[in-house]
Amino acid sequence: MRIVQKFGGTSVGSIERIQNVAKRVKGWADNGYEVVVVVSAMSGETNRLTELIKKIDPNANRREQDVVLSSGEQVSMALLSIALQAIGIEAVSFSGWQAGISTDKVHSKARILDINSSRIDAVLKQKKIAVVAGFQGITNEQNISTLGRGGSDTSAVALSIALKADECQIYTDVDGVYSTDPRIVPEARRLNTILFEEMLEMASLGAKVLQIRSVELACKYEVPLRVLSSLTPIDENPSLEKLEGTLIIPENKKQTMTKTMEDPKIAGIAFNRDEAQIKVMGVPDRPGVAYKILSAISEQNIEVDMIVQNTSANKLTDFTYTVNRGDYARALEITEGLLSQIEATGVIGNNKMVKVSLVGVGMRSHAGIASKMFEALAQQGINILIISTSEIKISVGIDEQDLEKAVNILHQKFELEKQPA
Numbered sequence: 001m002r003i004v005q006k007f008g009g010t011s012v013g014s015i016e017r018i019q020n021v022a023k024r025v026k027g028w029a030d031n032g033y034e035v036v037v038v039v040s041a042m043s044g045e046t047n048r049l050t051e052l053i054k055k056i057d058p059n060a061n062r063r064e065q066d067v068v069l070s071s072g073e074q075v076s077m078a079l080l081s082i083a084l085q086a087i088g089i090e091a092v093s094f095s096g097w098q099a100g101i102s103t104d105k106v107h108s109k110a111r112i113l114d115i116n117s118s119r120i121d122a123v124l125k126q127k128k129i130a131v132v133a134g135f136q137g138i139t140n141e142q143n144i145s146t147l148g149r150g151g152s153d154t155s156a157v158a159l160s161i162a163l164k165a166d167e168c169q170i171y172t173d174v175d176g177v178y179s180t181d182p183r184i185v186p187e188a189r190r191l192n193t194i195l196f197e198e199m200l201e202m203a204s205l206g207a208k209v210l211q212i213r214s215v216e217l218a219c220k221y222e223v224p225l226r227v228l229s230s231l232t233p234i235d236e237n238p239s240l241e242k243l244e245g246t247l248i249i250p251e252n253k254k255q256t257m258t259k260t261m262e263d264p265k266i267a268g269i270a271f272n273r274d275e276a277q278i279k280v281m282g283v284p285d286r287p288g289v290a291y292k293i294l295s296a297i298s299e300q301n302i303e304v305d306m307i308v309q310n311t312s313a314n315k316l317t318d319f320t321y322t323v324n325r326g327d328y329a330r331a332l333e334i335t336e337g338l339l340s341q342i343e344a345t346g347v348i349g350n351n352k353m354v355k356v357s358l359v360g361v362g363m364r365s366h367a368g369i370a371s372k373m374f375e376a377l378a379q380q381g382i383n384i385l386i387i388s389t390s391e392i393k394i395s396v397g398i399d400e401q402d403l404e405k406a407v408n409i410l411h412q413k414f415e416l417e418k419q420p421a
Contacts, residue, residue: 001240002034002124004165006134006156009043010173011230012076021171021230022083025129027238029089034124036163038134038156039080041072046149062107066136066146069108070096073133073152081131091129094120096136096144101155103137103145110145112137112154115162124163132159150211157214160223167224167240170210175229176246177202177209179416180269184407187417191246191267198267199225199248201359201393205270215248222250251361265362265369266414269407272355275305276328277385277397278335279320282345285312289342290319296334302327305355306388306395316345320386322397325351353385354403357395358410370394376413382406 005025012018021037028035041049049068053060077093084091100116120130134152137145147154153170160168175190177199182188194202196219203212209227218225228245283289290309297304302323310318323331328351335347363369373394377384382405386397398406411417 001032001166002036002163003028003167003169003240004036004038004156004160004163005169005171006038006152007040007080007171007230008152008173009040009045011171012039012041012080013043015079017230018076018079019083019086020234021080022087022089024171024230024234024238025080025084026087026089027234027236029129030236031238036120036124036130036132036159036165037080038132038152038159039073039076040134040152041076045072045075063143066107066144069146070133070136070144073135077131077133081129084129084131089129090127091131092123093131093133095133096155097138097142099130099132099159101137101158103139103147105139105141105143105145107143107145109148110137110139112147112158115158117159117162120159120163147213150214153211153214154217157217157221157223157225161217161221165223167226168218169226169228169243169245170214171228171230172209173229173231174209174227175232175244176227177248178268180407180411181271184271184404185269185411185417187411189417189419192244193247193249194267195251195361196225196248197251197361197392198359201357201390202268202270205272205355205357205359205393205395218248219250224249265366266358266360266416267362268359268416269410270357270359271403271407273400273403274325275322275353275355275397276325276331276349276351277320277322277353278328278332279318279348279350280335280339280342280344280346281318281348282316283319284343285315285317292342293319293335293338294321296338297321297323297331300330300334302331302334306386306397308386308388319344322353322355322386350385352400353397354400355395355397356403356406356410357393358414359393361392363392363394372413373410376409377406380405380409 081091081093102114103110123130134155178188225248305322308320332349382402388395
């Protein structure tokens with residue numbers, strides 16, 4: 001069987017941890033598995049390299065930035081190969097371009113277009129371990145490119161697809177996906193399985209376990225994706241059958257695996273601290289106004305999250321939207337500049353807001369989830385600033401000081417600490 005394992009920055013953050021990763025990988029190789037390992041830069045290394053660039057030129061050419069930043073993963077891949085060789089396991093390291101990872105030309109946020117896996121396939125057939133630098137590839141003009149923060153997850157999933165791996169394993173400093181952040185709710189429960197749709201929502205709503213692009217890619221190609229901890233004791237005789245962690249799978253596969261009568265209504269609670277709200281007041285209720293506001297925002301590459309437009313009164317309405325807190329000042333400035341053009345009466349900003357979301361495919365077939373959520377928040381005196389829903393998600397914007405109280409009360413209300421029946 002063939003597996004792809006990705007180890008993040010914390011997992012390779014020191015020589016000792018790199019040696020532990022080598023021992024973990026050795027167990028799989030000794031047990032007959034073909035193993036491809038994808039590594040991130042050592043923890044803190046990408047930040048260090050970024051600071052070096054900024055000291056010379058904060059607006060440095062993105063091509064050159066990619067050359068600098070890609071070096072972090074190349075150090076990790078070579079060190080892990082050396083560590084494997086030191087314990088008697090043959091290993092070959094590959095940078096992104098050596099691994100055949102082709103990307104588009106968007107430096108610092110490149111997307112993978114294709115993977116020529118022939119070199120890695122050849123190494124695996126020789127019973128060797130392939131160690132690949134994550135986060136990077138090469139353009140058709142032979143320039144090094146990087147995939148953006150968390151891009152090693154995407155590298156691992158893409159390689160799993162190209163190599164037809166049986167499973168893609170993401171090793172982090174946590175032992176799986178939890179019903180919510182255990183640092184906020186100590187009773188949070190590790191999920192044995194979660195659906196791709198639920199994990200996509202959790203990742204997009206602030207859960208930091210996986211990069212959202214990697215989940216999208218795994219979902220599209222139905223690659224079994226598992227989140228594990230690299231800090232647990234090393235199993236010298238590992239197998240897919242006895243692995244723990246959290247397995248992320250398609251809905252049709254879960255239906256064949258589960259023995260519960262019904263899936264739980266809620267899979268988990270996600271939250272995002274980096275939310276900001278902008279409310280445009282007295283907007284004329286006529287076609288094209290929302291477009292003028294949002295097109296001006298999108299032209300500045302600012303992503304809009306939640307959008308709400310109130311019911312018109314006297315042919316005037318209020319238009320509210322949220323953005324990442326880092327984009328708040330710029331978005332507010334752009335919106336204020338549009339007031340005379342759209343004939344609105346004013347704009348109010350709030351960068352002290354957070355978003356809390358319930359996620360679960362069970363919402364499709366269970367009524368009353370929203371009312372139960374709003375009741376729980378009201379009983380705690382938590383005011384809702386904005387609401388957004390989808391088929392498997394309910395999100396509310398609340399004051400940032402109420403975040404921990406809201407997450408705890410919702411976790412209790414929906415009994416997420418309990419294992420499914």
